[in-house]
Structure formats: structure tokens, C-alpha cells
Amino acid sequence: xxxxxxxxxxxxxxxxxxxxxxxxxxxxxxxxxxxxxxxxxxxxxxxxxxxxxxxxxxxxxxxxxxxxxxxxxxxxxxxxxxxxxxxxxxxxxxxxxxxxxxxxxxxxxxxxxxxxxxxxxxxxxxxxxxxxxxxxxxxxxxxxxxxxxxxxxxxxxxxxxxxxxxxxxxxxxxxxxxxxxxxxxxxxxxxxxxxxxxxxxxxxxxxxxxxxxxxxxxxxxxxxxxxxxxxxxxxxxxxxxxxxxxxxxxxxxxxxxxxxxxxxxxxxxxxxxxxxxxxxxxxxxxxxxxxxxxxxxxxxxxxxxxxxxxxxxxxxxxxxxxxxxxxxxxxxxxxxxxxxxxxxxxxxxxxxxxxxxxxxxxxxxxxxxxxxxxxxxxxxxxxxxxxxxxxxxxxxxxxxxxxxxxxxxxxxxxxxxxxxxxxxxxxxxxxxxxxxxxxxxxxxxxxxxx
Numbered sequence: 001x002x003x004x005x006x007x008x009x010x011x012x013x014x015x016x017x018x019x020x021x022x023x024x025x026x027x028x029x030x031x032x033x034x035x036x037x038x039x040x041x042x043x044x045x046x047x048x049x050x051x052x053x054x055x056x057x058x059x060x061x062x063x064x065x066x067x068x069x070x071x072x073x074x075x076x077x078x079x080x081x082x083x084x085x086x087x088x089x090x091x092x093x094x095x096x097x098x099x100x101x102x103x104x105x106x107x108x109x110x111x112x113x114x115x116x117x118x119x120x121x122x123x124x125x126x127x128x129x130x131x132x133x134x135x136x137x138x139x140x141x142x143x144x145x146x147x148x149x150x151x152x153x154x155x156x157x158x159x160x161x162x163x164x165x166x167x168x169x170x171x172x173x174x175x176x177x178x179x180x181x182x183x184x185x186x187x188x189x190x191x192x193x194x195x196x197x198x199x200x201x202x203x204x205x206x207x208x209x210x211x212x213x214x215x216x217x218x219x220x221x222x223x224x225x226x227x228x229x230x231x232x233x234x235x236x237x238x239x240x241x242x243x244x245x246x247x248x249x250x251x252x253x254x255x256x257x258x259x260x261x262x263x264x265x266x267x268x269x270x271x272x273x274x275x276x277x278x279x280x281x282x283x284x285x286x287x288x289x290x291x292x293x294x295x296x297x298x299x300x301x302x303x304x305x306x307x308x309x310x311x312x313x314x315x316x317x318x319x320x321x322x323x324x325x326x327x328x329x330x331x332x333x334x335x336x337x338x339x340x341x342x343x344x345x346x347x348x349x350x351x352x353x354x355x356x357x358x359x360x361x362x363x364x365x366x367x368x369x370x371x372x373x374x375x376x377x378x379x380x381x382x383x384x385x386x387x388x389x390x391x392x393x394x395x396x397x398x399x400x401x402x403x404x405x406x407x408x409x410x411x412x413x414x415x416x417x418x419x420x421x422x423x424x425x426x427x428x429x430x431x432x433x434x435x436x437x438x439x440x441x442x443x444x445x446x447x448x449x450x
Contacts, residue, residue, distance in 0.1 A: 024297060027162040027204055028065040029213055029252050030155035032147050034078060035059045035232055036117050040136045043081035044114025045227030046126040046330070046423065051133065052117070056233035056271065057242065059116055061148050062254045063155040064204065064213055065101075066164070068298035073105050073359050074152055075215065077254040079234040080110040080144075082400025084121035087145060094149045099156045104304035106152070107357060107369050109256045110396045111237040113222045115229060119144070122400050125333045126423040161207045165293035166365050166390065169199040169284040173236075173277045174220035175266040176376075178414060185414030187264075195219070195263050196379045199281065200256075200392045201288040202296070202365075211251050214244055216285045217394060219258030219376060224265045224274035236265055239278020240285070247286050257396040261373035261403055262416050294390070296364045303445040304357040307438065310431045314338070314348035334422050348427060354438060355398050358445035365390045366446055369397035370404065370438070375416055377406030381439060386446065402426055407435040 035058045039051040059079035066073050074095075092103040118127055118137045129137065176193025178185050196219035204213040222235040234241065237255040244253035265277050315323070320339050325332060338348050357369040366389065370378060374395030382393055395404075402424040409417045410430060418429030 024068065025162045025164055026067040026159040027212065028155040028158040028160070029063065030151045030158065031060050031062040031252060032151045033058045034061045034080070034144055034147055036140050038136070040140050041118045041127055041129050041133050042230065042232070043116055043118045043122065043127075044223070047227035048230070049128065050230070051136075052232055053230040054232070056231045057238060059232055059234060059238070060241070061151055062252060063151045064215060064254060065152070065155045065159065066300065067159055068300045068361075071298070071300040071302075072101060072156075073107065073300055073302050074101055074156065075107045075109070075254070075256075076148065076152065077109050077215075077256055078111065078148070079113050079238055080116050081112055081114065081119055082110045082122045082396060083108040083398060084119060085399040085401065086121055087119060087141065088398050090145050091148050091152070094145070095152050098153045101152070101156060104357065105302050107359065107367070108398050109369065109394055110400060111222050111234055111255050112257050112373070112396050112400070113233070113235045113237060115225055115231065115233045115235055117232070123423045125330050125337065125425055162212060163205045163207070163209070164296035164361070165203045165205070166296050167201050167203075167288040167291060167293040169201060169288040170197050171199050171218055171281045171284040172197055173265050173280055174218070174260060174263040176262060177221070177264040178262050178409070178412075178416065185412050185417070187415055189264070189266055193262070194376050194380060196258060196260070196376050199284045199288065201285055201293075203289060203293055211248055211289070213252040213254065214248070214285060214289065215254045215256060216244070217256040217258045217392065218281055219260035219379060219395070220263045220265055221260050222257065224268045224277055225271065226269060229271070233274070235274050236277035236281060239275045240281040243279050243282025244285050247282065248289075256394050259370070259374040259376050259379040259393055259395040261395060262375045262409065294364065297362050299362055301360045301448070302358070304355060305441060305445065306353040306355050307441045308351040309354045309434050309437060310351040311349070311426060311428050312431055314350060314427045317342050330422050334425060334427070337425050338427060352401060352426070356438065356441045356445060357398060358442065360446070365392065368393045368442055368446065370395050370442070371398045372396070372401055372404040373416070374404045375406050375409055377408060377435070378404070378438070382442065385443070402428070404438065405430065405434065407432065410434060
């Protein structure tokens with residue numbers, strides 16, 4: 001009898017060990033619709049002249065909370081032009097009061113759809129909004145914050161055992177969009193320019209192996225549709241999530257935008273093309289899921305720090321006052337905004353406190369979350385410098401405050417190199433050296449703060 005009891009204990013311990021080995025993670029999932037409930041101004045294109053006119057498909061905020069040995073990270077994806085620092089911080093503060101998640105443990109990533117609502121604080125100068133439009137946008141922003149907070153809290157309270165695995169595929173509809181015209185660089189297809197066609201895929205399964213969620217990414221501007229389109233939708237990224245969920249009923253599909261600020265979908269301009277690109281990306285994800293994927297173990301470590309990215313010297317108050325009423329309507333708005341900042345804070349900002357966030361899953365996977373509209377050079381450089389390491393580099397994370405040019409693009413100029421700064425409310429461009437500042441902090445965090 002004693003021998004039988006010993007054998008039963010050994011068997012029980014072996015079973016428990018097998019379960020723990022099979023499902024080393026706990027995950028929580030939740031999602032909520034964030035489509036505006038009434039017409040509001042749409043984000044992404046300065047050419048738009050009026051608020052939205054209906055919806056093609058719903059916009060979503062989705063949350064994946066991952067816990068490994070008590071260490072947690074929450075990944076929030078959304079069909080939005082971008083989170084701002086104010087919005088991300090407001091969400092994090094409220095979440096911290098209700099969960100154990102602190103600001104650095106929450107990764108926000110926006111798909112950067114140009115067919116979503118304005119998020120006030122993100123490129124406001126681009127939009128011709130009247131007072132009632134601004135009021136509607138403010139109401140939407142507060143509603144958005146409440147919805148995302150509730151979704152993170154709900155996900156954090158619904159943890160269950162899970163298995164994480166990872167793989168990579170490829171999609172080819174992204175095309176470099178920086179073409180040289182004489183001495184200048186303009187937005188136009190450039191088939192010879194650098195792109196990133198990698199499709200990273202994180203599969204989240206339950207203890208039996210049944211898929212629960214799929215987190216995937218791609219580095220391409222979410223701009224199949226142009227400024228003449230007025231119906232809410234997630235563009236190709238939204239259609240890709242719909243496609244993955246249709247292929248795998250019951251699964252939550254989450255899209256994470258990569259470093260695609262200088263890439264556009266090709267071809268583009270029609271709703272049917274956005275759906276076709278989405279299905280192409282969904283097929284690439286499905287192909288990855290059909291293969292044996294690499295197991296992801298822990299532990300989780302999360303780090304988030306900021307580095308100041310200096311702008312060129314700002315104009316003086318006298319120069320700004322002398323320039324009132326001059327230039328394009330956007331330059332005129334920028335002049336008034338800079339004068340307002342001088343009145344309120346006594347100076348024009350000389351640098352932007354840029355956030356870098358890194359989530360490490362042991363030695364198996366490292367997620368680098370970079371803020372702003374990040375050009376492809378960052379992904380290509382980091383992969384080269386960490387050759388042999390499984391690295392997922394996301395852009396549009398935490399706050400979309402401007403374009404983040406590489407040193408090459410900063411030198412070349414053009415829209416991504418500095419021309420877009422006016423729409424984001426900066427006198428810019430950045431000073432030389434911005435790429436090394438960002439990569440330097442990234443490497444510090446990837447290497448464990450060394």
C-alpha cells in the first residue's frame with residue numbers, strides 16, 4: 001500500500017509538471033468596439049473637408065495580458081491613427097488603480113488606419129475642424145479612454161493557462177514610397193527602395209493547443225484608401241484581422257503596426273484593394289500558423305525609458321509674430337500654436353522626450369516598441385545588429401507624435417525627413433544624430449540595461 005501511495009504521488013507530480021511545462025503562461029483576452037457612435041472628423045488626411053459618413057466595418061481595441069511567473073505585460077492594439085502621450089498615460093493611470101499593471105507594463109500600438117477617428121493631440125494642425133467638431137472629438141477621446149481602460153481591466157481579470165509559440169511569414173504588398181524628383185524626395189512608389197516584408201506571428205493557445213488569439217504585424221502605412229473616403233474602417237489591417245478570425249473561428253486576431261512610415265500599400269485607392277491586401281496578409285499569417293512554431297518561454301522582463309531627441313533651433317517670439325498670416329494654412333496654424341506655447345510655458349520645446357519600450361520573453365523573443373511613425377531603416381538596422389536573435393520591431397507604439405526619420409532620411413529631407421513636422425505641431429526637423437540616440441537606448445534595454 002505504501003509503495004502504491006508513493007507511485008501515485010510520483011505520478012501526480014509528473015502530471016502537474018507536464019501541465020506546467022505545457023502551459024507556462026497565463027493570458028487574458030478582451031476586446032471592445034471603438035467605432036464612434038456619431039459622425040466625427042476622420043484622421044490621417046489634410047484633404048478631408050467634413051466629418052465621417054458611415055462605417056464599412058467596426059473599429060476595435062483589443063487587449064492581450066500575458067503573465068509569466070507573476071510578471072505581466074499588457075499589449076493593447078487599436079484601429080486608430082495613433083495613441084498620444086496624454087491618452088496612453090491617462091489610460092495607464094486609471095488601469096494602475098484597478099490592477100497591478102504599471103505604465104511600463106502596457107504596450108499601446110495603433111494600426112495607423114487613415115479611416116479612423118481623429119484622436120486629439122495627434123496631428124491636429126492637419127484638420128479643418130470647427131468648434132463643434134473639436135467638441136465631438138474631445139467627447140470621443142474621453143469615451144475612448146474609458147473603453148480601453150475597461151477592456152484592459154477585463155482582460156487582466158480573465159487569466160487562463162496558455163502556450164505561446166512564434167513564427168514569421170511574408171507579405172509583399174508594401175512598397176517604399178520615397179522617390180527622388182530632382183533634388184527632392186516626394187511620396188511616390190519606389191520599387192527599388194527598402195521595405196520590410198516580414199510578418200511576425202505570436203500564437204496563443206490553450207493547454208490543449210486550441211488557438212485563443214493571434215498577434216501579428218506588418219510594416220506598411222495603413223493607407224490603401226485616400227482622403228476622399230469617409231467611412232470608418234481599419235483599412236488593410238482591419239480586413240486582415242477579419243480574415244484571420246474568419247479562418248479561425250473563436251480566435252481573437254490582433255494587428256501590431258511595424259516600421260512602415262515610408263512604405264505604402266500597392267496598388268491603392270479603392271476599398272476592394274484594402275480588402276485584397278488584408279486577405280493577402282491574413283493568408284500569410286495562416287501559412288505561418290500551419291507550420292511548427294518555436295515555443296516561447298520566460299521570464300518576462302519589461303523596460304521603458306525616454307531619451308530627448310533635439311529639434312533644430314526654434315524661431316524666436318519676434319520671428320513668429322513677424323510671420324503671422326504667412327505661408328500655407330498649416331504653417332499659419334503652427335505659428336499660432338508656437339506663440340501659444342510661448343505664452344503658456346515661456347518657450348518653444350527644444351526636444352521631444354522619446355519613449356522606447358522593450359518586452360523580453362527570456363531569450364526566445366524580444367518585442368521592441370518604438371513611438372511615432374518609424375521608418376523602415378530602424379527595423380533593418382536592429383535586425384542586422386541582433387542577427388540570430390528573435391526580434392519583433394513595432395512602430396506606432398505608445399504615442400504617435402511625429403515621424404521618426406533615420407539619419408539617411410533626415411539628410412535626404414522630404415515629407416518623412418521633416419516636411420510632416422508642421423502637421424504635428426513642431427517647428428522641426430530633428431537635429432542630426434536622432435537615429436543613434438534611439439538605437440542606443442533600444443540596445444541598452446534589449447541588452448538588459450547594460
